[in-house]
Amino acid sequence: MSLFVAEDISISFGGIKAVQDVSFTVEGGEVFSIVGPNGAGKTTIFNLISRIYDVDQGTLTFDGQDITRVPTYVVPEMGIARTFQNTELFDQETVLKNLLIGCHVHRQSNFFSDLLFLPSVRRQELAFRQRVEDVIDLLDLQRYRDQVIANLPYGVRKMVEVARALCVQPKLLLLDEPSSGLNPEETEDLSFWLEDINGDLGITIVMVEHDMNLVALASDRVMALADGALVAIGTPSEVQNHPEVLRAYLGD
Amino acid sequence: MRFIRKTHYAQDINLFRHRGDVFWYGLLVALLLVAPAGLDRFYLGEFAQVFIYAIAGIGLMLLVGFTGLVSLGHAAFLAVGAYTHAYLMNLGVPLPVALACATVFSAVIGGLVGIPALRMTGIYLAVATLAFAVIVEQVLTHWVSVTGGFRGMAVARAELFGMDLGRPAPFYYLCLLVLIGCMFAAMNLLRSPTGRAMVAVRDSETSAQSMGIHINRTKGLAFAVSAAFTGLAGGLFAHRIGYLAPDAFTLLTSIQLLLMVVVGGLGSLHGVVFGAIFIGLLPQGIAIFRDVVPPAVAQLPGLEPGIFGLILIGFLIYEPLGIYGRWLKIRLFFEEFPLYRKATHKRQKSFLKTERLR
Ligand SMILES: Nc1ncnc2c1ncn2[C@@H]1O[C@H](COP(=O)(O)OP(=O)(O)OP(=O)(O)O)[C@@H](O)[C@H]1O
Ligand SMILES: [Mg+2]
Numbered sequence: 001m002s003l004f005v006a007e008d009i010s011i012s013f014g015g016i017k018a019v020q021d022v023s024f025t026v027e028g029g030e031v032f033s034i035v036g037p038n039g040a041g042k043t044t045i046f047n048l049i050s051r052i053y054d055v056d057q058g059t060l061t062f063d064g065q066d067i068t069r070v071p072t073y074v075v076p077e078m079g080i081a082r083t084f085q086n087t088e089l090f091d092q093e094t095v096l097k098n099l100l101i102g103c104h105v106h107r108q109s110n111f112f113s114d115l116l117f118l119p120s121v122r123r124q125e126l127a128f129r130q131r132v133e134d135v136i137d138l139l140d141l142q143r144y145r146d147q148v149i150a151n152l153p154y155g156v157r158k159m160v161e162v163a164r165a166l167c168v169q170p171k172l173l174l175l176d177e178p179s180s181g182l183n184p185e186e187t188e189d190l191s192f193w194l195e196d197i198n199g200d201l202g203i204t205i206v207m208v209e210h211d212m213n214l215v216a217l218a219s220d221r222v223m224a225l226a227d228g229a230l231v232a233i234g235t236p237s238e239v240q241n242h243p244e245v246l247r248a249y250l251g252d
Numbered sequence: 253m254r255f256i257r258k259t260h261y262a263q264d265i266n267l268f269r270h271r272g273d274v275f276w277y278g279l280l281v282a283l284l285l286v287a288p289a290g291l292d293r294f295y296l297g298e299f300a301q302v303f304i305y306a307i308a309g310i311g312l313m314l315l316v317g318f319t320g321l322v323s324l325g326h327a328a329f330l331a332v333g334a335y336t337h338a339y340l341m342n343l344g345v346p347l348p349v350a351l352a353c354a355t356v357f358s359a360v361i362g363g364l365v366g367i368p369a370l371r372m373t374g375i376y377l378a379v380a381t382l383a384f385a386v387i388v389e390q391v392l393t394h395w396v397s398v399t400g401g402f403r404g405m406a407v408a409r410a411e412l413f414g415m416d417l418g419r420p421a422p423f424y425y426l427c428l429l430v431l432i433g434c435m436f437a438a439m440n441l442l443r444s445p446t447g448r449a450m451v452a453v454r455d456s457e458t459s460a461q462s463m464g465i466h467i468n469r470t471k472g473l474a475f476a477v478s479a480a481f482t483g484l485a486g487g488l489f490a491h492r493i494g495y496l497a498p499d500a501f502t503l504l505t506s507i508q509l510l511l512m513v514v515v516g517g518l519g520s521l522h523g524v525v526f527g528a529i530f531i532g533l534l535p536q537g538i539a540i541f542r543d544v545v546p547p548a549v550a551q552l553p554g555l556e557p558g559i560f561g562l563i564l565i566g567f568l569i570y571e572p573l574g575i576y577g578r579w580l581k582i583r584l585f586f587e588e589f590p591l592y593r594k595a596t597h598k599r600q601k602s603f604l605k606t607e608r609l610r
Contacts, residue, residue: 050462076464088462090455092519096264101452105464107445111473114444115437121444122265129261168463
């Protein structure tokens with residue numbers, strides 16, 4: 001059974017049909033990329049999956065459960081974490097604090113135990129910290145641990161967002177243009193990290209990406225969108241050479 | 253300059269980062285403990301007042317500085333706490349029980365106010381909380397059987413196990429003890445998931461939700477907790493002023509509370525203390541000001557709120573991080589002398605948060 005299934009999902013904003021009747025499945029363990037020109041509806045699909053927007057019609061199924069109407073905050077609890085295209089970090093806080101917030105879904109403590117900082121809360125904090133440090137080691141963020149987000153360059157912020165999403169320990173990771181704003185070196189590092197995250201941690205990845213080299217290198221399957229509609233799904237080379245895709249990109 | 257070598261994660265979790273912290277805070281508390289020996293009753297009263305402000309300030313700081321929700325109606329929670337406490341004290345309920353009830357009742361009211369406030373932010377929220385404060389003021393003046401209306405109500409003597417806590421020194425210690433307890437409670441919240449959820453909601457609601465944080469629950473909780481601290485302060489305040497009347501809990505009081513957290517430094521508990529000292533000294537300052545300016549100015553109606561407003565705006569423009577932020581800069585200047593650069597505190601780059609979801 002597929003890890004994630006989207007069936008005929010649609011949403012429109014006023015007159016704009018941002019996504020129309022798109023269906024696709026994501027298999028457990030794969031790297032699935034979504035490509036398409038600007039305004040194709042890629043980010044909107046992410047916002048639908050992470051339940052920031054409600055679908056007008058269609059269903060979303062994750063891990064055998066219907067998530068079409070679950071509240072937004074439940075989505076990460078179920079095992080879906082995401083990053084944002086223009087980064088949405090907690091800007092006034094340090095990298096460490098941001099990543100600790102990423103651990104929030106694993107919280108066992110409640111308000112009263114927090115108020116008294118009971119030994120169980122202390123143990124939980126240490127466990128969270130251990131998890132955060134593992135992620136920091138994985139993504140090489142040691143240098144930035146105690147820096148406030150607002151002072152960090154864009155490329156680092158993008159990686160901090162990936163790190164924060166990993167702290168959720170998701171089954172499915174949604175990355176919105178992870179390479180935008182990164183320099184070529186950082187992009188290369190990114191492709192290795194994607195391999196680690198996918199291969200070593202076994203996390204399924206869906207990413208929106210403009211960098212075709214990265215897409216071809218990292219993904220198992222690709223979906224191309226144009227004007228909110230699905231154009232092609234297949235292996236990277238199939239999609240890249242698909243006549244409709246070429247037309248969507250080049251215009252005719 | 254001190255470099256801290258960290259060898260264990262607990263060092264980031266503990267309340268005091270190193271021996272130096274323990275020493276300085278210990279010294280501060282020790283000084284405060286022996287202070288009554290050398291202070292006359294007027295200053296003891298003023299200190300107690302500052303402690304009470306600080307307790308209320310912790311509450312408001314959690315809401316404004318850490319959850320990012322503005323309240324222009326916190327005098328109402330102070331009033332709810334004060335009247336509840338006084339009412340129960342007058343019925344003969346023991347002081348700790350009455351204080352606890354005042355705290356819990358304020359929390360409940362705070363939670364209820366929080367519900368309609370969930371959908372509002374910024375100026376709308378400020379107006380809504382202001383409206384709430386007006387309602388409370390009306391209730392205080394019209395529910396005569398409980399509150400004594402305009403005439404107000406006397407507060408029973410603070411007494412515990414036959415000890416008269418109303419005398420300056422014992423009352424000073426009572427307020428200090430409650431303040432220290434509240435500080436620990438607030439610090440505990442802030443170093444655990446509850447506090448982090450608040451901060452997350454403040455910085456990005458979208459992101460907070462996507463990290464599994466329930467926005468409404470967090471905001472409601474922030475309101476309740478904030479009201480609880482402020483209500484507790486209200487209970488002590490009742491003893492401090494001895495006689496409750498609605499005019500002790502006006503819009504001006506709310507603005508004064510807000511002034512405290514903004515001037516002290518939003519987003520820090522140190523800021524609460526600095527802010528409390530500041531507004532504790534403010535009446536003296538305004539009195540001196542009245543003496544030096546020409547009578548025509550000194551007699552101006554609305555001089556006091558005007559000064560409050562000017563200070564508030566001045567800080568927002570020139571030192572948004574408040575007194576605490578300024579103190580950090582001064583400390584850094586001496587620690588790094590002569591290497592200090594003004595640009596250290598300039599934010600490198602800020603990205604426009606437009607089209608954040610696209
Ligand atoms: N909240 C919204 N309100 C109105 N229109 C929206 C909203 N979100 C997206 N849209 C519209 O939906 C369409 C798809 O937008 P989307 O952000 O999904 O594009 P995208 O494929 O991510 O593009 P890009 O590559 O530029 O990020 C666009 O026409 C956009 O203007
Ligand atoms: Mg996009």
